[in-house]
Amino acid sequence: MKAHFTQNRSILLAMILALTFAARVAQAGDAVTFNNQVAPIIYQNCSSCHRPGEAAPFSLLSYEDVRRKGKTIGKATVSHSMPPWKAEPASYAYRDERRLTDQQIAEIQSWVAGGMAEGDSSQKPAPPKFASGWQLGEPDLVIEMPAGFHVPADGPDIYRNIPVQLGLTEDKWVTAIDMKPSARAVVHHVLYFADGSGHAHERPSQGAEPGYSGMRAGRQVIPLGGWAVGAQPHFYPDGLALKVPAGSDFIVQYHFHPTGKPEVEKSKIGFYFAKKAPERNITRIQLPPHYSLFSGLDIPAGEKDFVLRDSYTLPVAVDGVGVSAHAHYLATQMKMTATLPDGQVKTLLLIKDWDFAWQDRYYFKDFVPLPKGTMLSAEIHWDNSADNPHNPSNPPIHVQWGEESKDEMGSISLIAVPHVESDLGTLNSELATRGRKLARDKMAANPELAKKVMRLLAD
Ligand code: HEC
Structure with missing residues (x-):
């Protein structure tokens, strides 16, 4: 319960903050209107998904659309569930970060509380135009x-x-x-x-x-x-x-x-x-390797905080390009840090309320230089108790690594390029050797696991 209590409390806190802010916004001048403040926020941050043919269940492309959903929009934005963006601010900025500012959240609160006025029609902004049905524009x-x-x-x-x-x-x-x-x-x-x-x-x-x-x-x-x-x-x-x-x-x-x-x-x-071949090639450093198949992912029914950790010291210098994480329903927290050779610890990814429905990639705004000898560490938490509202099994069951959604897996990957392209082979072969050794050792010690892997490979 504790995690959710904390989460609810922080939502409450955010709401109080937003309302105080909203009160100040309202005092400071004219009431917030759709045309003036709200439309630009929605059109820039919401409409790309909230339009026909995209993932979201309803459109947010007009005053009517937004007013009809106004109350839910107020709740979804103050709780940070919309726009979806699970990564907490880390030591390095991400590209295309989808987060509303406290002021934007407050303006929406104030607009909803104030009766959702449309405002002066001469200030009505044009709804965004999407050149094609594709989010990134027309494909090649x-x-x-x-x-x-x-x-x-x-x-x-x-x-x-x-x-x-x-x-x-x-x-x-x-x-x-x-x-x-x-x-x-x-x-x-x-x-x-x-x-x-x-x-x-x-x-x-x-x-x-x-x-x-x-x-x-x-x-x-x-x-x-x-x-x-x-x-x-x-x-x-x-x-x-x-x-x-x-x-x-x-x-x-x-x-x-x-x-x-x-x-x-x-x-x-x-x-x-791309117009031409890249100068450096991307690789992926996955911790634990194989989505934890060989890392002891074995969660008793009712276990509230099952944790796996893995770390890996970089044999060559790389530039971090982005991070991504994968797990199923039971995961709760994901964290990847880099301990630089001088001892500084940097956060690359922190997700505090993992949501199976939002598995994104988070690219850094600028490449993150990670010298040779940097230690990458990943930490993943799972909650297999009945308190986890995402638990697909009620009552909870014993869960192991598996491909079905009710099974679990988990890992965090750093997407990287070698600082010097000629190091790519060294890095990739070290990573492959590490993965193979882990698999061999675990299967030798656990005949059941070996049988499971054989079945998967034969499939
Ligand atoms: C990346 C795509 C995406 C973006 C951007 C996005 N949404 Fe959504 N939104 C969704 C999807 C998909 C759902 C359905 C989620 C579900 O069913 O769990 C949804 C659901 C919602 C809901 C209903 C969920 C609820 O809590 O009842 C609201 C309200 C909402 N979005 C508002 C917004 C607002 C406001 C913004 C911008 C500030 C926004 N969304 C940005 C994809 C998006």
Whole structure:
């Protein structure tokens, strides 16, 4: 209960602060109106998602839209649940941070409390125009999945790889990939891969549905990131990009989560390409590796605060580009720090109220220089008690690492480039060796775990 009590108390505190602020705003002059103060806040911070075809359940594109939802908007903004942005301010600023200022929050409070006036129509700002249905603008290449996948109303989660030909006649460098699922509710997350052999699309479909099952997309595929519920598309910063060789097939590995209603999913995928090859290549330092499969993720029913920690000392200097975290419903807190060689401890990511629905990537405004010898530390907390309102099992059950949403996994990744490109090989091979050693040791000590992994690989 304690975590939620603290959370409620801080919401209450925020409300009191906002109201005092609102009182001052109101005293200082004219009443807050939609046209004057509120519309610019909403149009800049909310409408990109709150419009037809995007993730949010209703539009916020006009006075009427906003007034109708005014009370809920007041609550959602003062509690910081909207706009969604889970990362607390860290030691380094993030890019495209979606946070309202205290003044903006207070203005919304004051507008709602004051009766939600529209204001002077001569000051009415134009609603934002979105050039295309895509958040990042028109993609350089759009593909549609070859056939719809039928997700049944219920049953276990489904992992499915669906390959598609890209038709690239030359190597390309991807700066962003965005996806438009046709049935957003059943798509829990996807991973993207390039298959440089170009043969993936020839693989026969298993059964009546497109694609083939299993967690492994194929042997020699290149990971290209992914998309999770609530994630926003982002461009890689500063000319960084991932290579997709000419002739590649593209494979989307879907994780479907049945919702109680049958759905047909046929996504559109948009690719954004760089003009030229990047000078440095991105890598990902994941702590613990393998989303904690080999790190003792084993949470008794009722356990209120289960913690995993992992740390890794950088063998070469890198520049931190961003951070991302992944876990399922039971996680509560995520933290990644960097202890610099001079002993200073910097926070790279802190999420105090993990929400499965909002798994974003947080890119730093500027590259974060992390010298050789810097120790990265990750700490993840889970709450498997009945007090956790997100617990999918009631009463709580014993939870271990697993791919289903009711299982758990967890890790935090630093997205980085080596400070000097020639160090990339050293870093990647050290990371791979570390991951393999951890897996080997844990499986040798735990035959049950070894069997589970064999089953997963055979799948
Ligand atoms: C990144 C996309 C995104 C942005 C930006 C965003 N929203 Fe939302 N919003 C959503 C989604 C998705 C939902 C549905 C969430 C759910 O069902 O849990 C939602 C739900 C809501 C709700 C209903 C939730 C509730 O608490 O009842 C309100 C109110 C809301 N948003 C207001 C806002 C406001 C105001 C802003 C800007 C200050 C904003 N949103 C910005 C995606 C967004």
